[in-house]
Every structure is written in C-alpha cells, then in structure tokens.
Amino acid sequence: MIDPRDVVARIDGELNFMSSISLYTQEGVFRPIYKVGFNKGIYILKLSNSSLEDERKHYSREVAALQVARGMDGVTQLVRDYDLVEIDSGKYYAILKEYFVGRDLRQDGATNPKIEDQLRQIIYDLHLRGIVHMDLWPQNIVVSHDRTAAKIVDLGKCLINQKSGKRLDRLMQRDFDNLECLLDRLRRNSTS
Numbered sequence: 001m002i003d004p005r006d007v008v009a010r011i012d013g014e015l016n017f018m019s020s021i022s023l024y025t026q027e028g029v030f031r032p033i034y035k036v037g038f039n040k041g042i043y044i045l046k047l048s049n050s051s052l053e054d055e056r057k058h059y060s061r062e063v064a065a066l067q068v069a070r071g072m073d074g075v076t077q078l079v080r081d082y083d084l085v086e087i088d089s090g091k092y093y094a095i096l097k098e099y100f101v102g103r104d105l106r107q108d109g110a111t112n113p114k115i116e117d118q119l120r121q122i123i124y125d126l127h128l129r130g131i132v133h134m135d136l137w138p139q140n141i142v143v144s145h146d147r148t149a150a151k152i153v154d155l156g157k158c159l160i161n162q163k164s165g166k167r168l169d170r171l172m173q174r175d176f177d178n179l180e181c182l183l184d185r186l187r188r189n190s191t192s
C-alpha cells in the first residue's frame with residue numbers, strides 16, 4: 001500500500017497522519033487503524049477492505065451501532081463516515097472516530113473497581129439501546145492513563161435490532177459473562 005500520509009490525505013485533506021496504531025486484525029486481515037490529527041485534536045481513522053465480505057460487515061455494523069450509540073460517554077464516537085474511498089486501486093470503507101487517550105487492556109491489564117463498574121454500566125447502556133457487543137476482548141477496551149475512565153473502542157462485531165426474546169436475552173447475558181470472565185482473568189494476572 002502507498003504511504004499512509006498519502007492515504008490519509010486522499011481520504012480527507014483536513015486530516016494529518018500521525019502514526020499507525022495497528023495494521024492487521026487478530027485474524028491477519030489488513031485493516032489499518034491510523035492516529036490522525038484534525039482541528040487540533042487527535043482521532044482514529046479506521047479502514048476496512050470493501051472487497052472482503054467480513055470487512056464490509058465490520059464496517060456497516062460499526063457505523064450502524066455508532067449511530068445508535070451517539071452521545072454515549074463510554075463509547076468512542078463516530079465523527080465522520082467517509083463510506084467508500086479508492087486507495088491505490090483498492091476500495092476501502094473509512095470512518096473517523098474519537099481517540100481516547102490511554103492504553104487498551106491488552107497493553108496494560110490493570111483495572112480497579114471503578115473501571116469495572118463503568119464497563120458493566122457501558123454494556124448495560126449498550127443493551128438498553130439494543131446493541132449487543134459480542135466482542136469483549138482486552139484490545140477493544142481502552143482505559144485512561146490515570147485509570148479513572150474506560151471506553152469501548154470497537155463495535156464492529158456487535159448485533160443490533162435483534163428481535164426481543166430468549167435468544168437476545170442469552171446473547172446479552174453472554175456479553176456480561178464475557179466481561180466478568182475478562183475482568184477476572186485480568187485481576188488474577190495482576191496478582192500472580
């Protein structure tokens with residue numbers, strides 16, 4: 001791929017490339033996440049390869065969920081949806097999101113009761129809006145450096161607008177169980 005500075009400038013001339021935060025997903029799919037400067041602030045520019053069905057889904061689910069989650073403090077908000085952009089003869093979906101300063105729980109797994117309660121509340125609030133997260137892994141949660149605030153940074157695997165009923169109840173319960181499991185693991189790691 002061409003220089004990320006050119007990629008960023010091509011998507012939006014108002015953005016300045018700062019650094020690449022990640023280039024590949026856990027599964028090894030090319031999905032660049034760039035830190036960019038815009039209007040004296042820092043933002044995240046996330047690209048998804050439109051020729052891959054899973055990537056198209058990731059993008060459209062995340063945009064739909066971020067629209068439903070608009071105004072929620074615990075979720076990094078959607079700032080711009082660029083839709084399809086052409087880069088170096090490939091087509092990508094691109095979105096601009098708020099950047100939350102801190103470290104994800106994979107980089108630094110130290111939590112505390114305040115952070116844990118915030119995360120439970122965020123999942124609860126997402127459920128109230130009809131969003132089931134489905135992907136509660138340490139890398140999708142960022143905690144501020146002073147360890148007083150946490151945000152969910154990735155809604156690309158979520159489910160929205162599901163019919164209410166036992167299946168939805170089970171999926172929501174699974175979010176809570178996954179969160180507790182993750183918090184439990186982090187707590188055990190920090191004391192071992």
Ligand SMILES: Nc1ncnc2c1ncn2[C@@H]1O[C@H](COP(=O)(O)OP(=O)(O)OP(=O)(O)O)[C@@H](O)[C@H]1O
Nearest residue numbers: 021022025026031044076098099100104139153154
């Ligand atoms: N809004 C944000 N604020 C701060 N850091 C972020 C933000 N979005 C992403 N990051 C950082 O970038 C990493 C990758 O972001 P994201 O989870 O959206 O990408 P991904 O390609 O879906 O990754 P994966 O498939 O591993 O979950 C996160 O683990 C986090 O460290």
Ligand SMILES: [Mg+2]
Nearest residue numbers: 139140153154
């Ligand atoms: Mg992720």
